Amino acid sequence: MDAEERLSLITRNLVEVITYDELKEKVSSGAQLKGYIGYEPSGLAHIGHLIWMFKVKDLVEAGVQFNVLEATWHAMINDKFGGNMELIRRAAVLFREIMRSLDIPVDRINFVDAETMVSDKDYWALVLKVMKMTSLARMKRALTIMGRTMDEAELDSSKLVYPAMQVSDIIYMDLDIALGGLDQRKAHVLQREVAERMGRKKVIALHTPILTGLEGGKRMDNVESDEQAAAFKMSKSKASSAIFLNDSPEQVRAKIRAAYCPPRQVELNPVIEIAKYILFSRPGFTLHVERPAKYGGPVDFTSYAELEKAYVEGRLHPLDLKEAVAEALNKMLEGPRKLFERPDIAELVAQLESKVTR
Numbered sequence: 001m002d003a004e005e006r007l008s009l010i011t012r013n014l015v016e017v018i019t020y021d022e023l024k025e026k027v028s029s030g031a032q033l034k035g036y037i038g039y040e041p042s043g044l045a046h047i048g049h050l051i052w053m054f055k056v057k058d059l060v061e062a063g064v065q066f067n068v069l070e071a072t073w074h075a076m077i078n079d080k081f082g083g084n085m086e087l088i089r090r091a092a093v094l095f096r097e098i099m100r101s102l103d104i105p106v107d108r109i110n111f112v113d114a115e116t117m118v119s120d121k122d123y124w125a126l127v128l129k130v131m132k133m134t135s136l137a138r139m140k141r142a143l144t145i146m147g148r149t150m151d152e153a154e155l156d157s158s159k160l161v162y163p164a165m166q167v168s169d170i171i172y173m174d175l176d177i178a179l180g181g182l183d184q185r186k187a188h189v190l191q192r193e194v195a196e197r198m199g200r201k202k203v204i205a206l207h208t209p210i211l212t213g214l215e216g217g218k219r220m221d222n223v224e225s226d227e228q229a230a231a232f233k234m235s236k237s238k239a240s241s242a243i244f245l246n247d248s249p250e251q252v253r254a255k256i257r258a259a260y261c262p263p264r265q266v267e268l269n270p271v272i273e274i275a276k277y278i279l280f281s282r283p284g285f286t287l288h289v290e291r292p293a294k295y296g297g298p299v300d301f302t303s304y305a306e307l308e309k310a311y312v313e314g315r316l317h318p319l320d321l322k323e324a325v326a327e328a329l330n331k332m333l334e335g336p337r338k339l340f341e342r343p344d345i346a347e348l349v350a351q352l353e354s355k356v357t358r
């Protein structure tokens with residue numbers, strides 16, 4: 001793969017690169033790039049997570065040396081599973097298996113448990129340095145990266161350490177690339193500022209789109225795009241917003257039928273977003289819509305652009321879109337579904353499901 005092909009594989013299906021020129025320069029230099037994503041192993045995977053999982057696959061295939069940080073301590077700070085570390089660790093095992101079932105090349109990925117970093121006193125020295133360079137107001141504003149609002153630090157001040165840890169993770173691991181959903185932007189921008197002052201590597205941030213929750217969302221005025229994304233995202237902490245990878249085909253159909261999907265509107269419409277960000281992100285995908293002749297008969301869409309045009313012009317009814325998206329999504333979830341049939345995994349899921357606290 002030449003540099004241009006690597007660059008286009010790395011950047012496809014993203015909403016933002018900070019900055020593209022820096023990425024282009026590094027890729028062209030032929031240097032070995034080191035990248036990561038962190039996630040909180042704090043519940044069950046939902047279809048929004050497919051967006052970064054597919055991106056991880058692209059990065060590995062483009063030759064990036066890739067790390068997945070199992071942010072166990074961060075999840076504990078964020079009250080996941082009531083702070084029960086044992087359950088958090090088990091959830092991490094499940095996520096790895098899920099990635100494998102989706103053909104993500106887990107054997108070429110380095111999985112890092114946050115435990116190893118927090119056991120090193122140099123890590124905490126770094127966290128303090130980052131806090132020294134960041135105002136309280138800035139730290140509070142960054143709480144959106146953990147799905148919290150500014151006010152939530154009033155109750156429990158450990159939450160203020162979280163953004164500093166996320167910034168320190170990147171510096172400690174000496175990364176070139178940080179991948180995350182757009183809701184993670186504040187951590188990456190802060191890292192770039194702090195790293196510059198410390199004379200460390202400014203990370204290149206790759207941001208994937210955020211899938212809106214099934215209840216939809218409203219455009220908010222005067223808020224930044226990462227905050228808008230965080231406000232209405234599909235989240236494992238809010239079960240009614242999410243389609244989980246372990247949902248049955250019937251549950252997937254029922255959830256999509258009930259989802260917010262205003263006619264002709266694509267903005268903050270979760271059903272059209274599933275098509276855009278998940279289904280059509282796979283090369284060669286075609287959306288087949290089966291409908292009676294009196295409503296226009298069956299139709300195939302070979303690109304998202306065609307689908308969006310038909311929807312916005314009112315040539316595709318929301319119900320027909322929903323049925324087609326549910327069928328295609330169910331097909332995509334066949335791999336993980338086989339995994340969830342395994343007795344050990346089914347037992348793990350049941351155990352985790354009953355303990356999700358937020």
Ligand SMILES: Nc1ncnc2c1ncn2[C@@H]1O[C@H](COP(=O)(O)OP(=O)(O)OP(=O)(O)O)[C@@H](O)[C@H]1O
Binds near residue numbers: 147210
């Ligand atoms: N709805 C979504 N669409 C796309 N990406 C998402 C979505 N939700 C989370 N992500 C991304 O998944 C990664 C891991 O996030 P995380 O594990 O905290 O999931 P989460 O569902 O946001 O959890 P929670 O809401 O419980 O905090 C982050 O990079 C985040 O941007």
Ligand SMILES: N[C@@H](Cc1ccc(O)cc1)C(=O)O
Binds near residue numbers: 039071146
């Ligand atoms: N803040 C991320 C999880 C995360 C934690 C630590 C990191 O270094 C990176 C990511 C989330 O909630 O999705």
